[in-house]
Every structure is written in structure tokens, then in C-alpha cells.
Amino acid sequence: ETGVTQTPRHLVMGMTNKKSLKCEQHLGHNAMYWYKQSAKKPLELMFVYSLEERVENNSVPSRFSPECPNSSHLFLHLHTLQPEDSALYLCASSGIKDTQYFGPGTRLTVL
Amino acid sequence: AQTVTQSQPEMSVQEAETVTLSCTYDTSENNYYLFWYKQPPSRQMILVIRQEAYKQQNATENRFSVNFQKAAKSFSLKISDSQLGDTAMYFCAFIPYSGAGSYQLTFGKGTKLSVIP
Numbered sequence: 151e152t153g154v155t156q157t158p159r160h161l162v163m164g165m166t167n168k169k170s171l172k173c174e175q176h177l178g179h180n181a182m183y184w185y186k187q188s189a190k191k192p193l194e195l196m197f198v199y200s201l202e203e204r205v206e207n208n209s210v211p212s213r214f215s216p217e218c219p220n221s222s223h224l225f226l227h228l229h230t231l232q233p234e235d236s237a238l239y240l241c242a243s244s245g246i247k248d249t250q251y252f253g254p255g256t257r258l259t260v261l
Numbered sequence: 262a263q264t265v266t267q268s269q270p271e272m273s274v275q276e277a278e279t280v281t282l283s284c285t286y287d288t289s290e291n292n293y294y295l296f297w298y299k300q301p302p303s304r305q306m307i308l309v310i311r312q313e314a315y316k317q318q319n320a321t322e323n324r325f326s327v328n329f330q331k332a333a334k335s336f337s338l339k340i341s342d343s344q345l346g347d348t349a350m351y352f353c354a355f356i357p358y359s360g361a362g363s364y365q366l367t368f369g370k371g372t373k374l375s376v377i378p
Binding site: 181183190191192193195198200205206208238240242247249250251252253254255 | 265294296298303304305306307308311352358359364365366367368369370371
């Protein structure tokens with residue numbers, strides 16, 4: 151696989167479930183990002199990790215919990231989500247302060 | 262805070278014709294990057310073109326070129342010889358070069374471009 155990959159591509163979960171989204175980058179980058187893309191809204195940055203340390207957290211509810219075990223992997227742990235959390239979740243990576251490259255996204259539906 | 266405005270929610274163009282997508286932005290920063298990203302219906306966001314604000318020369322990538330007007334804070338994308346594969350949502354994005362916001366891409370709401378055979 152090349153570039154930025156995300157699994158799963160589709161996820162349906164109930165409000166009481168716990169699930170995780172996975173992102174992996176094969177570009178040798180040092181920074182990784184989670185974005186939320188909802189219909190008719192601009193992309194919203196959720197979290198940024200640079201050199202495996204969280205550098206930004208844009209007031210995201212605690213039901214979203216990121217984890218960056220190394221510079222190639224990023225997870226988003228989900229628990230007790232709400233229906234309004236249904237969206238496309240995009241992962242991206244970049245060099246330090248450089249162009250961001252995106253993965254294909256995970257389409258999340260919360261029932 | 263930075264803002265990015267794309268005033269054309271939807272556009273269409275005939276195959277092989279030229280189309281220009283508009284983008285304006287607002288910032289107090291002097292050094293920054295601007296981007297156009299493309300998101301086809303398959304939904305992977307793909308980088309189309311990038312412009313550094315300190316460069317006066319407009320960026321070009323094959324059939325894609327920009328008209329960067331720093332004083333006017335305008336950054337339009339021109340697509341020449343439009344192809345069916347250009348059908349997608351196009352997002353204009355901004356990022357400051359340094360400072361606290363230098364990781365945060367600010368996106369516009371997008372322009373949905375349809376290329377008509």
C-alpha cells in the first residue's frame with residue numbers, strides 16, 4: 151500500500167458501542183491529522199500529532215480519543231457517540247509544516 | 262483567525278473547455294501556503310496545486326494553474342481542456358507558515374464541478 155490508508159472504509163455503530171478507526175501513512179511523514187467532514191460544512195480539524203505528540207485538539211468532545219503510537223500510525227477511538235457524529239472521518243499526514251496528504255476516509259454512521 | 266470563501270457552490274463546464282474556480286481568503290499573516298484539493302465522488306482528497314505566498318509566480322501543474330493575487334487575497338484555479346475525470350468537489354485551503362496555527366488547514370466549503378460530455 152502506498153500513501154495514506156484508512157480502515158475500515160465504512161463503519162456502522164450503535165451509541166453504546168466502542169470502535170476504533172485506524173490510519174497508516176507510508177510517506178515518511180512526521181505529522182498526522184484527524185478531520186471530520188460533514189455534509190455542507192467545511193472540513194473540521196480534530197487532532198494533530200507532530201513527532202507523536204499531540205499539538206492541537208480543537209475542542210473535540212471526549213467521546214473521541216486519539217492515539218499515535220508511532221509516526222506511521224494514528225488511531226481514533228470512539229465511544230458513546232451520538233447520531234450527529236455520523237460523518238466522513240479523514241486522516242492526513244505531512245512533513246513538518248508541509249503539504250498534507252489525505253487518506254480515503256472512513257464513512258461512520260451512528261445509529 | 263483565517264477564513265476561506267468559495268463563492269461558487271456548483272459549476273459546470275463542457276468537456277475540453279476551460280473553467281475558473283474562485284477563492285478568496287482573509288488573514289493577517291504574511292507568509293502562508295494556499296492549496297487546491299480535489300475530492301472526486303470516490304471521496305479521496307487529492308492535492309491539485311500548491312502556492313507559496315512569498316512566490317510571485319503563479320503555480321502550474323499540467324492543465325491546472327492558479328491566479329494568485331496577494332494584495333486582493335484571491336486565489337483562483339483555472340482548469341484547461343477539462344476532462345470527465347475532473348468532475349469533483351474542489352476545495353481551496355490556507356495554512357500559515359508559522360505560529361500556533363501552522364498545522365491547521367482552513368478549508369472553504371467547496372465548489373462542485375461537473376464536466377459535461
